[in-house]
Amino acid sequence: MSAGTTTGGDRSRRGRLAERYRRRAPGEPRAVGYLYILPALIVYAVVLLFPFGQSVWLSFLHWDGLTRASYAGFSNYTQLFTDPDLRGAFWHAIVLLIFYSVIPVCIGLLLAAAMSRIRVRGMTFFRAVLFLPQVVAMVVSGVAWRAILAPDGLLNSVLRGIGLGSLARTWLGSYTFALPSVGTIGAWVGMGLCMVLFLAGAQRIPKELYEAARIDGAGAIREFFAVTLPGLRLEISVALTLTMISGLKNFDVVYVTTSGGPGTATTVPAYELYQRAFQTNQVGSAGAIGVALTVLIFLVTLLIGRLVEGKGEGKRA
Incomplete structure (x- = not known):
């Protein structure tokens, strides 16, 4: 009786795992996929996102490229x-x-x-x-x-x-x-x-x-x-x-x-x-x-x- 109950519990647990796997979206776990594209994301961030962020920061300054900068607020945008x-x-x-x-x-x-x-x-x-x-x-x-x-x-x-x-x-x-x-x-x-x-x-x-x-x-x-x-x-x-x-x-x-x-x-x-x-x-x-x-x-x-x-x-x- 105990063995039958154990076997039934194992089957039930395997069934739940199989159902969870079927419901899981294709490609899971997705964290592995992000690891593959991580090198490209790093290059993209260094080459594009960081310079763009620096441009955003400079757009709020009065600066001639040499002397000390001063805060300009939104005057450059106006x-x-x-x-x-x-x-x-x-x-x-x-x-x-x-x-x-x-x-x-x-x-x-x-x-x-x-x-x-x-x-x-x-x-x-x-x-x-x-x-x-x-x-x-x-x-x-x-x-x-x-x-x-x-x-x-x-x-x-x-x-x-x-x-x-x-x-x-x-x-x-x-x-x-x-x-x-x-x-x-x-x-x-x-x-x-x-x-x-x-x-x-x-x-x-x-x-x-x-x-x-x-x-x-x-x-x-x-x-x-x-x-x-x-x-x-x-x-x-x-x-x-x-x-x-x-x-x-x-x-x-x-x-x-x-x-x-x-x-x-x-x-x-x-x-x-x-x-x-x-x-x-x-x-x-x-x-x-x-x-x-x-x-x-x-x-x-x-x-x-x-x-x-x-x-x-x-x-x-």
């Missing part, structure tokens, strides 16, 4: 709204998002839709040429475009050669055309990335959807909006995120082409940060610009993710 140069820099960054993000995404969608429907020889070479700006450093692209947009550069020479000399401009030296010219460089660089992303996404869209759309009498335009565009929702999210981050943190193209000029017509937050930190010795103000730019990029990324996630849930519903 300066972001009261200083016309800083307001203009953030406004220029928002304008550049049209060139760095909206235009490349739209052109990439059109190119991907056309390439997925048309089969011609040399298409691989054409894709490689469009993607080439992605493998070239932005500084190199900026220097090349500075030569193209120079007063005696290729663009003006072509305009004069075809009888449109009246359209020739000092593109990078004009208060009106300098910012769009810088934005054109960003659009040229980002277009190939968007196209490759969308082409890869178009290949996973089931062909049956296109066939069903054609049976329903859909033309090329309706097929694009009814099948291709919804099928590329995730790729569009990735493209918007990458291109918007690139546009907001833009520095190198502005530095090598216009240096923020003429005047302050092409200044952007990252360039203002550089100027204040290393040229005018306003380290606290530069820290505030860096923190504000980081928060802005985070909010933009979060907003894009929320919008895409919301559309995905609505579609599944």
